[in-house]
Amino acid sequence: MVRILCFGGVSRAAHRYSWELANGPIPLTDNPHDTCILHRCDNPPCVNPAHLWLGTHKENMQDKGKKGRAATVSGVTLNPPREVWKYDR
Ligand SMILES: [Zn+2]
Numbered sequence: 001m002v003r004i005l006c007f008g009g010v011s012r013a014a015h016r017y018s019w020e021l022a023n024g025p026i027p028l029t030d031n032p033h034d035t036c037i038l039h040r041c042d043n044p045p046c047v048n049p050a051h052l053w054l055g056t057h058k059e060n061m062q063d064k065g066k067k068g069r070a071a072t073v074s075g076v077t078l079n080p081p082r083e084v085w086k087y088d089r
Helices: 014-023 057-066
Strands: 004-007 010-013 035-039 052-056
Protein backbone atom coordinates (compact mmCIF):
# COMPACT_ATOMS: atom_id res chain seq x y z
CA MET A 1 0.00 0.00 0.00
CA VAL A 2 1.37 3.39 -1.00
CA ARG A 3 1.69 5.96 1.78
CA ILE A 4 -0.16 9.24 1.36
CA LEU A 5 1.06 12.58 2.72
CA CYS A 6 -1.14 15.63 3.14
CA PHE A 7 0.27 19.19 3.14
CA GLY A 8 -2.00 22.22 3.14
CA GLY A 9 -5.00 20.11 2.21
CA VAL A 10 -3.20 18.53 -0.78
CA SER A 11 -2.71 14.76 -0.69
CA ARG A 12 0.19 13.19 -2.53
CA ALA A 13 1.71 9.75 -2.76
CA ALA A 14 4.67 9.76 -0.37
CA HIS A 15 7.04 8.06 -2.81
CA ARG A 16 6.39 10.76 -5.43
CA TYR A 17 7.05 13.48 -2.87
CA SER A 18 10.24 11.71 -1.77
CA TRP A 19 11.48 11.46 -5.36
CA GLU A 20 10.83 15.18 -5.87
CA LEU A 21 12.69 16.12 -2.68
CA ALA A 22 15.73 14.25 -4.01
CA ASN A 23 15.50 15.09 -7.72
CA GLY A 24 13.32 18.16 -8.20
CA PRO A 25 9.85 18.37 -9.70
CA ILE A 26 8.58 15.41 -11.69
CA PRO A 27 8.94 16.51 -15.34
CA LEU A 28 5.77 17.48 -17.11
CA THR A 29 4.84 15.38 -20.12
CA ASP A 30 2.05 15.41 -22.68
CA ASN A 31 0.29 12.87 -20.50
CA PRO A 32 1.00 13.54 -16.80
CA HIS A 33 -0.82 10.34 -15.88
CA ASP A 34 1.86 8.46 -17.82
CA THR A 35 4.64 9.62 -15.48
CA CYS A 36 5.31 7.14 -12.70
CA ILE A 37 7.75 6.89 -9.84
CA LEU A 38 8.75 3.24 -9.70
CA HIS A 39 10.29 1.18 -6.90
CA ARG A 40 13.52 -0.77 -7.49
CA CYS A 41 12.88 -2.51 -4.17
CA ASP A 42 9.35 -3.54 -5.18
CA ASN A 43 8.03 -2.29 -1.84
CA PRO A 44 5.19 0.22 -2.45
CA PRO A 45 5.36 1.88 1.01
CA CYS A 46 9.11 2.55 0.60
CA VAL A 47 10.06 6.23 0.27
CA ASN A 48 13.85 5.83 0.10
CA PRO A 49 14.78 8.03 -2.89
CA ALA A 50 17.67 5.67 -3.74
CA HIS A 51 15.05 2.99 -4.42
CA LEU A 52 12.89 5.16 -6.68
CA TRP A 53 13.17 5.89 -10.39
CA LEU A 54 11.22 7.94 -12.89
CA GLY A 55 9.42 5.94 -15.55
CA THR A 56 6.31 5.61 -17.62
CA HIS A 57 3.19 3.55 -17.09
CA LYS A 58 4.46 1.13 -19.74
CA GLU A 59 7.77 0.73 -17.90
CA ASN A 60 5.84 0.18 -14.67
CA MET A 61 3.88 -2.64 -16.31
CA GLN A 62 7.08 -4.17 -17.75
CA ASP A 63 8.76 -3.92 -14.34
CA LYS A 64 5.81 -5.67 -12.71
CA GLY A 65 6.05 -8.41 -15.32
CA LYS A 66 9.78 -8.93 -14.70
CA LYS A 67 9.16 -9.14 -10.97
CA GLY A 68 6.26 -11.54 -11.37
CA ARG A 69 3.63 -9.12 -10.08
CA ALA A 70 1.73 -8.59 -13.32
CA ALA A 71 -1.83 -9.79 -13.39
CA THR A 72 -1.89 -12.83 -15.58
CA VAL A 73 -3.96 -15.88 -16.00
CA SER A 74 -0.98 -18.17 -15.51
CA GLY A 75 -1.43 -20.42 -12.55
CA VAL A 76 -5.14 -20.60 -13.16
CA THR A 77 -6.35 -23.99 -14.16
CA LEU A 78 -9.61 -25.03 -15.47
CA ASN A 79 -11.44 -27.58 -13.44
CA PRO A 80 -10.00 -30.92 -14.40
CA PRO A 81 -12.49 -33.40 -15.68
CA ARG A 82 -14.12 -35.13 -12.79
CA GLU A 83 -13.53 -38.75 -12.32
CA VAL A 84 -16.67 -40.60 -13.03
CA TRP A 85 -17.56 -43.30 -10.54
CA LYS A 86 -19.49 -46.13 -11.95
CA TYR A 87 -20.99 -49.01 -10.10
CA ASP A 88 -20.93 -52.34 -11.83
CA ARG A 89 -23.90 -54.35 -10.63
ZN1 LIG B 1 12.78 0.59 -0.98
